[in-house]
Amino acid sequence: MSTLVIAAIGPASSVQDGGRFGAQRYGLTPSGAMDRLGLAAANCLVGNTLFAPGIEIGPFGGALVAREGAVRVALAGAPRSAEISGRAVAWDTSVTIADGETLKLGLARGGSFSYLAIEGGIAGEPMFGSLAVNARAGLGSPYPRPLQAGDELQVAAGSGTAEQRIDLPAAVDGPIRVVMGPQDDEFGDGINLFLDSAWKISATSDRMGYRLEGPVIRHLHGHNIVSDGTVNGSIQVPGNGQPIVLMSDRGTSGGYPKIATVITADFGRFAQIPAGTGFRFKAVTMAEAQTEARKFAELLRTLPDRLRPIESFDLNIEALQDANVAGAAVSAVDARTWQIASPADALTQD
Amino acid sequence: MTATLSQPRLLPSGDGAVTVEFSRTIDDAANRRVLALDRTLAREPIPGVTETVPTYRSLLVHYDPTQIDFDALGGKLGELAQQPVPPTEETRRWRIPVVYGGEHGIDLEDVAKTLGTTPDEIVARHIAGDYRVAMIGFTPGWSYLSGLQDSLQMPRRQNPRLLTPAGTISIGGVQTGVQCLAGPSGWHLLGRTAVRTYQLHRDPIFLLEPGDRVTFSVVDAKTFLEQDRAAEGGEIVAELIAA
Numbered sequence: 001m002s003t004l005v006i007a008a009i010g011p012a013s014s015v016q017d018g019g020r021f022g023a024q025r026y027g028l029t030p031s032g033a034m035d036r037l038g039l040a041a042a043n044c045l046v047g048n049t050l051f052a053p054g055i056e057i058g059p060f061g062g063a064l065v066a067r068e069g070a071v072r073v074a075l076a077g078a079p080r081s082a083e084i085s086g087r088a089v090a091w092d093t094s095v096t097i098a099d100g101e102t103l104k105l106g107l108a109r110g111g112s113f114s115y116l117a118i119e120g121g122i123a124g125e126p127m128f129g130s131l132a133v134n135a136r137a138g139l140g141s142p143y144p145r146p147l148q149a150g151d152e153l154q155v156a157a158g159s160g161t162a163e164q165r166i167d168l169p170a171a172v173d174g175p176i177r178v179v180m181g182p183q184d185d186e187f188g189d190g191i192n193l194f195l196d197s198a199w200k201i202s203a204t205s206d207r208m209g210y211r212l213e214g215p216v217i218r219h220l221h222g223h224n225i226v227s228d229g230t231v232n233g234s235i236q237v238p239g240n241g242q243p244i245v246l247m248s249d250r251g252t253s254g255g256y257p258k259i260a261t262v263i264t265a266d267f268g269r270f271a272q273i274p275a276g277t278g279f280r281f282k283a284v285t286m287a288e289a290q291t292e293a294r295k296f297a298e299l300l301r302t303l304p305d306r307l308r309p310i311e312s313f314d315l316n317i318e319a320l321q322d323a324n325v326a327g328a329a330v331s332a333v334d335a336r337t338w339q340i341a342s343p344a345d346a347l348t349q350d
Numbered sequence: 351m352t353a354t355l356s357q358p359r360l361l362p363s364g365d366g367a368v369t370v371e372f373s374r375t376i377d378d379a380a381n382r383r384v385l386a387l388d389r390t391l392a393r394e395p396i397p398g399v400t401e402t403v404p405t406y407r408s409l410l411v412h413y414d415p416t417q418i419d420f421d422a423l424g425g426k427l428g429e430l431a432q433q434p435v436p437p438t439e440e441t442r443r444w445r446i447p448v449v450y451g452g453e454h455g456i457d458l459e460d461v462a463k464t465l466g467t468t469p470d471e472i473v474a475r476h477i478a479g480d481y482r483v484a485m486i487g488f489t490p491g492w493s494y495l496s497g498l499q500d501s502l503q504m505p506r507r508q509n510p511r512l513l514t515p516a517g518t519i520s521i522g523g524v525q526t527g528v529q530c531l532a533g534p535s536g537w538h539l540l541g542r543t544a545v546r547t548y549q550l551h552r553d554p555i556f557l558l559e560p561g562d563r564v565t566f567s568v569v570d571a572k573t574f575l576e577q578d579r580a581a582e583g584g585e586i587v588a589e590l591i592a593a
Contacts, residue, residue: 024403024412025388026548026556027490127550137490137531139550182361182369226376227487227494229403229410231367253405253487261364264415289365290415297416 002069002158004118006151007102010060012113012207014146015122015153016248018051020130020139024229024252031132031139031248034113034207035268037300038077041166042117044303045074045094053124053131054117055147059108059274064116066097070158072119073097076166078111078272093165093310094119096158111272120156134249136208167306169299175282176262176270178235179289183225183257187237190217194243194259195281202242203275207249210270216241219257227255233262233270247271265292355383358408358431360424365415370427371408376524378496380407381484385561386435387427396426404560405485406494441482443563443592446528448519448541449574450476455519455541464504473568475502476519476540481526481564486556491530491548493558498526510536517542517578519566528564544577545588552584563592 016039019032033039033056040050048054061080064073074094075082082089083104089095097103108114124131124141133140143151184191193215202211223239230236234246236256245262246254248271262270263284273279284292361369370387373380388404391411398417403410413423450473451458462469479502481495498521506522514520514535520527522537529535530547543566547557558564569577581587 021401023490023556024401024410025486025560027487027492028548136533179362179364182363182371226374226405226407227485228369228371228405228408229363229367229487231363231410231412233364251488252403253485258363261362263365286362286365286420290419293365293415 001123002071002099002155003067004071004073004097004153004155005065005067006147006149006153007063007065008149009062009147009151010058012058012146013060013062014056014133014135015053015124015140015143016056016132017053017130019132019248020128023128027252028128028137028139029134029248029250029252030232031134031207032130033115033132033268034248034271035077035111035115037168037268037296038113038115038272039117040300040303041076041092041168042074042115044307045076045092045164045166046072046117046119047161048117048119048121050300050303052117052121054115054122055153057105057108057114057116059112061105061107063105064097064103066099066101066103066158067152069099070160071097071155072158072161073103074117075114076117076168077114078108080108080114081106090165092168094163096160096163108274110274112274113272118153118155119159119161123154136249163310164307165310166303167308172269175280176273177266177284177289177292178233178260178262178281179286180260180283181258182228182261184259186219186221186225186257187217187259188220190219190237191259193217195283198278198280199243200278201273201275205275207247209244209246209250210273212243212245214242217243217259223256225255225257227253230254230258231261233264233267234258235260235262245270263289263292265289265296355432355434357428358383360427361408362420363410365420367410367412368420368424368427369408369410370431372431373407376406376484376496381482381496382435383431384409386433387431388560390430390433394430396423398423403487405487406496441561441563442559442590443565444558445565445567445589445591446519446543446545447569447573447577447587447589448477448543448566449569449571450519450541452571454571454574455539457520457538458540461502461504461521461538461540465501472502472540475499476521476526477566477568479526479565483558483560483562483564484525485560486547486558489529489531489533491528491546491556491558493528493530493547493564495526495528495564496524498524502526504538506536507538510534514539515542517544517546519543528558542574543587544574544581545586546581549581549584552586557586557588565591
């Protein structure tokens with residue numbers, strides 16, 4: 001076994017995997033990676049199952065040290081500058097941190113969450129089949145909370161396998177696609193305002209929900225409904241008319257009308273939109289959404305086909321490009337925002 | 351008893367879940383249909399359905415759209431929802447010990463004043479109730495009970511509290527609740543129980559199931575403390591009085 005020591009880490013960084021399912025009927029939310037493609041790509045690079053536990057790294061940087069042996073890791077999700085002992089590390093590749101070396105990570109660029117997968121996963125005690133941190137419920141392993149400097153993860157010793165890169169499809173731009181409902185009939189003209197307006201992610205967002213800033217969406221019959229179930233991507237509209245998109249740590253039920261739901265294929269892309277960045281929604285039919293969900297599942301299933309050996313040429317060029325843009329763009333997210341949201345956010349209890 | 355059951359509304363909740371809505375309001379008959387459909391799906395699983403979440407008035411059905419699509423699933427759910435609801439179901443019945451009032455239930459006096467009676471009478475009314483777990487949600491183990499008598503119903507607080515204690519027993523609107531973890535609440539706090547409706551490393555981790563019956567009994571502060579220690583050690587503390 002080797003140890004991966006967290007020497008420094010920004011807020012909103014935690015161990016996440018595919019999430020825990022089957023206990024939403026008891027009020028236990030699934031949690032799990034905000035951007036499943038990012039986690040899956042990182043795991044794929046080090047030969048893990050796609051949703052093995054890895055580290056979800058929030059908008060800020062960090063430093064991780066290998067101890068008692070080498071640690072083989074991979075980086076995917078929101079790109080950021082990365083280096084080991086002055087050598088730049090390219091994004092979407094695997095890399096081995098030698099015993100005693102430090103992997104330094106900069107700020108996320110053009111996204112919010114990066115994923116660091118570790119060959120062989122992370123040792124911990126699964127709860128409902130998952131190590132995913134759910135800080136509110138005190139769940140997660142090896143630490144039932146976001147990571148802090150000084151934390152140590154027990155991991156497998158690096159195997160020395162040749163490093164790889166993964167050739168992911170080009171990032172999709174364009175509006176975030178939604179399926180209307182379940183309570184779109186509570187809104188009337190508000191639906192057009194919702195679909196036709198530019199929105200921004202508020203700085204007071206977190207893993208439980210992304211608050212949106214834009215025009216006030218009015219309800220036809222008030223903002224209280226009898227609580228019903230929620231899903232990842234449920235867009236609820238509370239009394240102030242500013243929608244909240246429910247994310248991986250959402251409450252399992254909520255008492256505000258939900259105007260629409262982000263489609264599965266766009267949920268990770270939505271999760272990556274940095275605070276302060278503008279975007280729009282677009283309604284699609286259920287048939288389109290389910291076609292996209294099947295395509296997304298197929299993309300995940302075929303990720304291993306996208307692995308490529310790293311040629312020294314690739315490594316140098318990509319690493320150089322990476323080093324050149326490092327620091328040029330800085331995430332708009334504010335350090336104070338990526339905390340556990342104020343408990344008032346949770347007051348959607350019926 | 352051959353009346354046709356109304357068809358529930360099938361509300362899309364994204365591409366991987368559908369809300370089967372039996373009523374828009376809190377309605378005991380609707381909740382029975384929710385729980386009946388939930389049990390039917392447990393007994394006769396539909397391939398592709400991954401998880402169900404019963405609430406007062408609807409059943410949220412999570413599914414894998416690579417295995418079944420909305421129209422096919424909706425058709426099956428519509429048929430199953432037409433099955434007659436069994437008149438009496440074999441459900442478990444729990445008695446949950448509560449220390450009422452004082453520091454354990456800081457709103458008891460105010461509730462009594464608002465409802466024009468005494469704290470003792472509020473307690474008497476609350477323990478006289480025969481409740482059913484209508485849903486569990488919000489946070490792990492937060493159990494929403496139906497069956498609160500009319501004379502205990504009052505609107506929720508204007509200003510929700512950001513932190514209320516673990517084990518809080520409270521009332522809000524037409525409901526009463528057993529809260530497991532400390533957390534925010536806009537309800538009126540009547541007392542506390544040592545019973546953990548959710549406790550890791552205990553078998554079962556979740557004590558109550560949607561549909562279970564619940565009654566409350568009074569304990570004093572000393573007993574509460576003893577029970578709290580026992581519960582911390584993994585004892586269930588709640589009494590199973592019928593199964």
